[in-house]
Amino acid sequence: xxMIAAFxxxxxxxxxxxxxxxxxxxxxxxxxxxxxxxxxxxxxxPKAGQTLQQRVFQILNSKLFEKVKEVCPNVHEKIRAIYxxxxxxxxxxxxxxxxxxxxxxxxxxxxxATVRFDDTLRHAVQLNVTATRQxxxxxxxxxxxxAFIHISxxxxxxxxxxxxxVIYPCPVEPKKIIDSLExxxxxxxxxxxxxxxxxxxxxxxxxxxxxEMVVQQESRNLNIAIIRPSIVGATWQEPFPxxxxxxxxxxxxxxxxxxxxLRALKATPKAVADLIxxxxxxxxxxxxxxxxxxxxxxxxxxxxxxxxxxxxxNWHKMGVQVLATFEKIPFERAFRRPYANFTSNNFTSQYxxxxxHRAPAIIYDCYLRLTGRKPRMTKLMNQILRxxxxxxxxxxxxxxxxxxxxxxxxxxxxxxxxxxxxxxxRQLNWLEYIENYVLGVKKYLLKEDMAGIPExxxxxxxxxxxHYLFNTALFLIVWRLLIARSQMARxxxxxxxxxxxxxxSYFRASSTLKV
Ligand SMILES: CCCCCCCCCCCCCCCCCCCCCC(=O)SCCNC(=O)CCNC(=O)[C@H](O)C(C)(C)COP(=O)(O)OP(=O)(O)OC[C@H]1O[C@@H](n2cnc3c(N)ncnc32)[C@H](O)[C@@H]1OP(=O)(O)O
Ligand SMILES: NC(=O)C1=CN([C@@H]2O[C@H](COP(=O)(O)OP(=O)(O)OC[C@H]3O[C@@H](n4cnc5c(N)ncnc54)[C@H](OP(=O)(O)O)[C@@H]3O)[C@@H](O)[C@H]2O)C=CC1
Numbered sequence: 001x002x003m004i005a006a007f008x009x010x011x012x013x014x015x016x017x018x019x020x021x022x023x024x025x026x027x028x029x030x031x032x033x034x035x036x037x038x039x040x041x042x043x044x045x046p047k048a049g050q051t052l053q054q055r056v057f058q059i060l061n062s063k064l065f066e067k068v069k070e071v072c073p074n075v076h077e078k079i080r081a082i083y084x085x086x087x088x089x090x091x092x093x094x095x096x097x098x099x100x101x102x103x104x105x106x107x108x109x110x111x112x113a114t115v116r117f118d119d120t121l122r123h124a125v126q127l128n129v130t131a132t133r134q135x136x137x138x139x140x141x142x143x144x145x146x147a148f149i150h151i152s153x154x155x156x157x158x159x160x161x162x163x164x165x166v167i168y169p170c171p172v173e174p175k176k177i178i179d180s181l182e183x184x185x186x187x188x189x190x191x192x193x194x195x196x197x198x199x200x201x202x203x204x205x206x207x208x209x210x211x212e213m214v215v216q217q218e219s220r221n222l223n224i225a226i227i228r229p230s231i232v233g234a235t236w237q238e239p240f241p242x243x244x245x246x247x248x249x250x251x252x253x254x255x256x257x258x259x260x261x262l263r264a265l266k267a268t269p270k271a272v273a274d275l276i277x278x279x280x281x282x283x284x285x286x287x288x289x290x291x292x293x294x295x296x297x298x299x300x301x302x303x304x305x306x307x308x309x310x311x312x313x314n315w316h317k318m319g320v321q322v323l324a325t326f327e328k329i330p331f332e333r334a335f336r337r338p339y340a341n342f343t344s345n346n347f348t349s350q351y352x353x354x355x356x357h358r359a360p361a362i363i364y365d366c367y368l369r370l371t372g373r374k375p376r377m378t379k380l381m382n383q384i385l386r387x388x389x390x391x392x393x394x395x396x397x398x399x400x401x402x403x404x405x406x407x408x409x410x411x412x413x414x415x416x417x418x419x420x421x422x423x424x425x426r427q428l429n430w431l432e433y434i435e436n437y438v439l440g441v442k443k444y445l446l447k448e449d450m451a452g453i454p455e456x457x458x459x460x461x462x463x464x465x466x467h468y469l470f471n472t473a474l475f476l477i478v479w480r481l482l483i484a485r486s487q488m489a490r491x492x493x494x495x496x497x498x499x500x501x502x503x504x505s506y507f508r509a510s511s512t513l514k515v
Contacts (some may be wrong), residue, residue, distance in 0.1 A: 002420045004290040004413075008034035009256040012104040012144075015088065016041035016135065019055055021246055022151065022232060025139035025278045026285060027079070028239060033286075033420060035072035041101060043084035043112070052081040063444070067239045071230050086131040087123065087245060088114050102141050108148045110135055115213075115248060117202040117390050122181055128207035131213055136218040146293035147223045149285055150215050154230040154274070154306050154401055155394070156208040159199040162400045165302040167216045167226070172196060174210040174217070201393040213300075214248050219300055225292045228282045229305040230401070232395070234437040235392065236428060242440025243278075253391070254441050256384045258326050260336030260463070264352035265388060267395040268344040270317035272308040274399070277433065281305045284311055284406065284423040291409055302308065303409065303422070304401040313430045315342055321431050325438040330456040332448050335377075337361060337463050344396060347436055354391030357381055416507065 008030060019042070029438050038181040044052045056079060068075055082101065084091040093101070114127045117144065132150065139148050157163050177196070180188060193203065212226060234244040234251075244251050256262035292301070307313070318470040319340040335475060341356070343349050358381060365375035375410035410424060419422070442448050482489040 002033065002414075004286055004417050004421050007290045009036040009109075009285070011106040012038045012041065013032040014043070014105045014108045014406060015111065016042045016084075016109070016131075017113065017151075018257050018285065019044055019047075020060065020111060020283055021244075021248070022229075022278060022281060023109075023111045023249065024059055024062075024064060025235065025243075025282045026111065027059075028068055028287065029279070029282050031065075031072045031075050031078070032239065035279065037078065037079055038313070039104075041080050041082055043086070043093075044081045045083070045085045052083060056081045059223065064243055064245075064384045065240065082375055087135075087290045089130070091131070091134065098138075102138065104144065105139075105142050106144050106146050106166050107293065108135070108139055108145065109151070109289065110149065111151045113151070113208070113350075115204060119203055120186070120194070121189050121203055121207075122186060124203045124207040125177060125181055125210065127462070128204075129210045130178055132211045133174075133178070133214045133218055133311050136220075136222070139222055140218075140220050145222065146407075147225070147289050150211070150224065150226045151285070152212050152228045154228040154399070155205045156212055156228065157207055157220050157413075158201065158394075158397075158399065163267065163304075165300060165405045166403045167212050167300070169211050170209050170401060171204075171246075172221045172373055174214050177210065192284075195305065200338050202390070216300060222343045223292045223296050224300045225237065225288045225297075226300060226302045227281070227285055227288060227305055228302060228478040230274035230276050232278050233275040233433075234277065234440045235279045236433055236436075237422075238279040241433075241436035242438075242443070242458045244437070244440050244445055247445070249391075250437075251441060251445060252384075252387055252488045253295035254322060255331070255439060256388075257330035257338055257340060258321065258334070258438070258441070260334040260338050261357075261381065261384050262340040263336065263356045264343065264349065265344070265395065266344065266392050267342040268318075268397070269313045269319075269342045270314050271396060272304050272398040273313050273318045273395075274308040274401075275316045275318075276305050276307050277428070280425055280428075283421040284381070284409075286492050287409055287413060289419045291412065295412075301405050303406045304403045305406065306403065307400040307425045307428065308398070309400060309403060310424075311426050311428055311430075317430065318434060322438055325435045326350065327451040328435075329439055329442060329450075329453060330460055331442055331446060332452050332459070334456070334460060334463065335364070337460055337467065339356060342409070353385060361430065369375060402403065 010508050015026060018027055030037060030040065039359050044055055047055065050058070060075060060079070072078070079096065082093060082097045104358055110132065112127070112131065114124050134350055136148070139145055154163070160168070197203060197206040200209065215224060215226060234242050246254065253262060268299060284303060288303055323338060323340050333377070333494050341352055343352065361377040361381040364377040368375045406423070410418065413421065479493070483493050
């Protein structure tokens with residue numbers, strides 16, 4: 001019997017960010033392994049015209065939850081969506097709901113955050129810092145609370161090269177920032193933001209670091225743990241391989257590469273690609289929840305959920321495998337044949353952007369215009385290049401994350417728990433994982449049918465022929481222009497033509513002799 005699964009039995013669990021990528025996988029695993037849990041409270045806001053109930057219905061009826069419905073047929077009754085908007089100071093939770101949360105919650109998983117790199121400082125602080133403080137305040141009023149698990153990111157201290165499982169102080173106190181945001185106007189905030197974030201690459205990582213400090217400062221006598229995942233990728237094993245549901249992180253770039261839009265990336269090929277499967281992160285979260293509640297460590301422990309120091313893979317290996325998978329399982333209606341050129345050189349990167357990205361987009365837009373259609377490729381290309389440039393910081397550096405706490409926890413688990421809640425990334429086979437990942441992007445993000453693969457392969461063959469034709473035509477045009485202007489080019493040209501002519505004459509003569 002799994003001790004971790006048994007621990008969650010009969011428990012009331014509060015999850016923030018349950019409608020997000022990590023949150024959904026967390027709920028799925030909880031229901032599947034502890035179907036006798038009492039209730040999962042999720043803090044949700046209405047979104048995109050959907051009510052809370054519609055959002056929950058959509059999640060529970062997705063493919064991700066197919067297995068859950070077999071193990072826990074009354075899953076609908078065990079999930080309680082509570083209206084909450086974390087960008088409001090009191091979350092906007094009703095009095096009755098708040099009362100229920102305060103009196104019943106046993107474990108909290110705080111996943112909600114804004115993960116946009118370019119969010120405004122005000123919004124990012126509100127969500128990643130102030131909301132965390134507010135939730136901790138709520139937690140301190142929960143008599144039955146056994147553990148509070150805060151999800152941060154391995155990149156919260158990416159201004160350092162070696163990162164230990166400790167909370168590092170930020171130059172400016174979070175409280176000072178929260179207070180000043182109350183009276184400063186938006187224009188001033190955006191002006192001071194770059195000075196505040198200093199050597200952090202973006203507002204997201206900076207506010208996640210502030211969030212950790214808030215956890216440390218407001219922990220009171222709560223049992224708290226922090227988990228820091230690196231780049232969270234598709235599921236490795238559970239509930240099935242390759243599940244993904246948004247275009248964040250590598251997902252958008254895999255789409256852009258598979259569709260042939262993105263063919264070069266400013267990336268250091270040897271830098272560590274610190275991806276971690278989402279189910280591995282979730283298994284660690286559940287194990288940490290159990291350990292924190294049962295063993296009650298004296299201080300707040302930080303756990304790194306990273307792959308780099310246990311089972312490293314680099315961007316070159318990843319790119320090669322992604323390309324190999326595109327060969328086997330191509331995406332439909334590609335713009336160009338997929339190709340992956342990683343360069344860390346600024347000049348080469350600019351060159352590839354001009355030749356491989358912007359020029360084809362402009363040519364295609366001209367074609368659309370000529371055929372009476374609305375041009376759209378340049379806009380799309382700009383969007384993709386903007387996203388790629390936002391991620392550049394993370395694909396041109398390597399970090400070392402120590403994983404003592406994570407390894408200690410692994411050794412504390414029973415063999416059964418190590419199997420059911422496996423977070424040992426050493427067992428991950430990257431080639432297999434990446435193939436399933438790309439397949440998952442095709443199936444679950446692009447919603448492409450596997451039956452379309454032969455047609456997609458045909459399409460790629462056509463694109464290859466167009467590519468050869470285009471290159472030959474381009475070569476001839478450039479050559480013709482050169483001949484017109486340079487005597488040397490003319491001489492070379494006549495030499496080649498006469499050589500070819502002589503070769504053909506010889507070939508014809510020798511074949512006539514044979515007959
Ligand atoms: C050479 C080829 C290579 C081939 C081989 C390939 C091998 C694989 C290589 C993989 C290398 C991976 C490196 C990963 C490094 C991750 C590091 C993470 C580190 C920290 C991790 C964390 O701790 S935490 C999570 C990370 N947090 C994000 O990862 C959010 C980022 N992101 C944004 O911060 C905003 O996205 C940003 C960008 C501002 C734009 O902002 P923006 O305003 O311009 O655009 P929007 O985001 O509003 O998007 C407008 C609409 O475009 C849609 N769309 C957007 N991108 C799209 C896309 N690429 N493909 C299709 N569709 C896309 C979107 O879905 C919207 O569609 P709709 O309007 O219909 O909803
Ligand atoms: N994905 C990754 O690569 C990594 C993620 N992390 C961390 O993991 C956690 C989860 O990330 P992930 O699942 O990928 O992110 P998602 O963007 O998929 O999910 C974010 C969640 O937060 C919720 N949320 C955002 N704003 C509000 C709000 N105002 N009120 C209520 N809920 C809100 C979202 O709700 P809604 O659906 O309504 O928008 C959603 O459920 C985050 O803390 C992130 O920092 C750490 C490292 C890497």
